[in-house]
Amino acid sequence: MADVTPMMQHYLQTKEEYKDCILFYRLGDFYEMFFDDAKIVSKELELTLTGKSCGLEERAPMCGVPFHAAESYINRLVSRGYKVAICEQMEDPKLAKGIVKREVIRVVTPGTNTDMASLDEAKNNYIMSIVYTEDKYGIAVSDVTTGDFCTTEVDNERKLLDEISRFCPSEIICNEALYMSGVDIDDLKNRLGITISALDSWYFGDQLAKETLLTHFHVQSLIGLGIADYDSGVIACGALLKYLYETQKNSLDNILEIHPYSIGKYMIIDSSSRRNLELVETLREKQKRGSLLWVLDKTKTAMGARLLRSYVEQPLIEKSEIIKRQNFIEALNKSEITRDELREYLNPIYDLERLITRITYQSANPRDLIAFRNSIKMLPPIKTLLKDIKCKLVSEIDSDFDVLDDLCLLLDQSIQEEPPISVRDGDIIKEGYSEEVDKLRAAKTKGKTWLAELEASEKEKTGIKNLRIKYNKVFGYYLEVTNSYKDLVPDYYVRKQTLTNAERYITPELKELEDTILGAEDRLTSLEYELFRQVRDKIAQSVSRIQKTARAIAKMDVFASLALVAVSYTHLTLPTT
Numbered sequence: 001m002a003d004v005t006p007m008m009q010h011y012l013q014t015k016e017e018y019k020d021c022i023l024f025y026r027l028g029d030f031y032e033m034f035f036d037d038a039k040i041v042s043k044e045l046e047l048t049l050t051g052k053s054c055g056l057e058e059r060a061p062m063c064g065v066p067f068h069a070a071e072s073y074i075n076r077l078v079s080r081g082y083k084v085a086i087c088e089q090m091e092d093p094k095l096a097k098g099i100v101k102r103e104v105i106r107v108v109t110p111g112t113n114t115d116m117a118s119l120d121e122a123k124n125n126y127i128m129s130i131v132y133t134e135d136k137y138g139i140a141v142s143d144v145t146t147g148d149f150c151t152t153e154v155d156n157e158r159k160l161l162d163e164i165s166r167f168c169p170s171e172i173i174c175n176e177a178l179y180m181s182g183v184d185i186d187d188l189k190n191r192l193g194i195t196i197s198a199l200d201s202w203y204f205g206d207q208l209a210k211e212t213l214l215t216h217f218h219v220q221s222l223i224g225l226g227i228a229d230y231d232s233g234v235i236a237c238g239a240l241l242k243y244l245y246e247t248q249k250n251s252l253d254n255i256l257e258i259h260p261y262s263i264g265k266y267m268i269i270d271s272s273s274r275r276n277l278e279l280v281e282t283l284r285e286k287q288k289r290g291s292l293l294w295v296l297d298k299t300k301t302a303m304g305a306r307l308l309r310s311y312v313e314q315p316l317i318e319k320s321e322i323i324k325r326q327n328f329i330e331a332l333n334k335s336e337i338t339r340d341e342l343r344e345y346l347n348p349i350y351d352l353e354r355l356i357t358r359i360t361y362q363s364a365n366p367r368d369l370i371a372f373r374n375s376i377k378m379l380p381p382i383k384t385l386l387k388d389i390k391c392k393l394v395s396e397i398d399s400d401f402d403v404l405d406d407l408c409l410l411l412d413q414s415i416q417e418e419p420p421i422s423v424r425d426g427d428i429i430k431e432g433y434s435e436e437v438d439k440l441r442a443a444k445t446k447g448k449t450w451l452a453e454l455e456a457s458e459k460e461k462t463g464i465k466n467l468r469i470k471y472n473k474v475f476g477y478y479l480e481v482t483n484s485y486k487d488l489v490p491d492y493y494v495r496k497q498t499l500t501n502a503e504r505y506i507t508p509e510l511k512e513l514e515d516t517i518l519g520a521e522d523r524l525t526s527l528e529y530e531l532f533r534q535v536r537d538k539i540a541q542s543v544s545r546i547q548k549t550a551r552a553i554a555k556m557d558v559f560a561s562l563a564l565v566a567v568s569y570t571h572l573t574l575p576t577t
Helices: 006-017 035-044 067-079 157-167 185-191 206-217 230-250 271-277 293-295 302-313 319-334 336-346 352-360 367-374 379-386 392-400 407-415 433-461 484-489 506-520 520-540 543-568
Strands: 022-027 030-034 050-052 060-068 084-089 102-108 129-133 137-143 150-156 172-173 196-197 467-470 474-482 496-500 504-508
Touching: 006 102, 006 496, 022 067, 022 102, 030 035, 030 067, 035 060, 035 067, 050 379, 050 467, 060 067, 067 084, 102 230, 102 520, 129 157, 129 230, 137 157, 137 230, 137 474, 150 157, 150 230, 157 271, 185 196, 206 433, 206 506, 293 379, 293 543, 302 352, 302 543, 319 336, 319 392, 319 543, 336 379, 336 433, 336 543, 352 367, 352 543, 367 543, 379 392, 379 543, 392 543, 407 496, 407 520, 433 467, 433 506, 433 520, 484 504, 506 520
Parallel strands: 022 084, 129 172, 172 196
Antiparallel strands: 022 030, 030 060, 050 060, 084 102, 129 137, 137 150, 467 474, 474 504, 496 504
């Protein structure tokens, strides 16, 4: 270790902390991988394996990917079950003294991937936590992209496997005891393609779990969360939250509540029945087409598609709740014009649940905010349509439905209609939102005009006919006056340089103009980025309102879809045997 270069020492120290991850280590414009990580990545992604001198006798195996395209490479690795730790430069290399400060900003795993482009928008990406005790299994399930978080307990292996089959998590974390419980871990990995890892025992400490939950949800007791009776469930929830904190490296502000549930609330469908009934995919091709979900799914939004899938996978058994849903469908079909109009307004709505997660995680770009704004512009007319639908479930939905007009106004005033994807490219903030941005933007485009106007003004005021405003890299902008007009130079001119045939001066007004023009572009980009962050943070403060509205939208979408299907198939007759 002492023989390697300082940079490689830091790399190895960081790698030691993230042994189970592939470490993407930022070096300039690339993320580099070394040693075994490089060999794995070069093979998996078909990249060229090179080497780097690092103080050892042999060059360290190395491969890399451009930082601006890293997301696609990370997604490919994660889809194959790998965990990726992203080690980022935390300071400008030009300003750094010694080696550039770096630290891991996020760990991407199959169950914590938040990249919308790589996820199936019609399906939740669940991560499950399982803790096995002597007599039960505690289960916690979350989708970090939507903020969903729920927990339950089961008392035997068959029920556990049914819950795993129902949620189809992409990743499971568990205690060591689960490996000793008799559950076929290899079958879950190989047949279902689930990434499974046992965490250290301290993750599943009873006291740590309670403290983590109470701190995150800002409550005084577990009674306030409704999970006081779920002893094993509490441990599973605490371990999952702790794991999410460590991988996401943020406050998880989109996870606002836990939904404890009893498996007795839903129809019990074992894993083999789920496959044979072809609820969400066909038995042979494993495709949605041809399944029950394919027949029922006429949803317009990603949120609605996910909710409908959960309804199919979790059939209700409580009669009153079933009737409430039927009444909503009936009410929609009594007014087909309202139903069809509702579906038209739903069509342009983006995935609000995953957008607000990106916003709260500070990974949303300017175009995400425009997609968010365009979506919430549809909310007022939808709210108006709800008044025409008379049933109990609509009243419940309406109470959670917020048109978010204040956020729509904020985005209308602040963000350009067609901003760039990158937050660092500038041209994000609308004209009129910030006086300073407008001034800097004008300086960037109108600097020459301003200089010409100042030159003309000074000529007129002083009578110096050959006065010129010039520029060089050493002195910046200056007023040049030949010696023949030196007697006309006013007192407020400050001498900057003496030449053989002329004098160079600066004035307070020219100095201010110089500062404005020369620093305009850098300051403009920096200021626009800061204002964008302020807007994004202001939206993030309304995460609860947005999530409730998103769920209301999802429900309306589901029932409008079911209503349409109900009408579409009324003319069909069942074949006689």
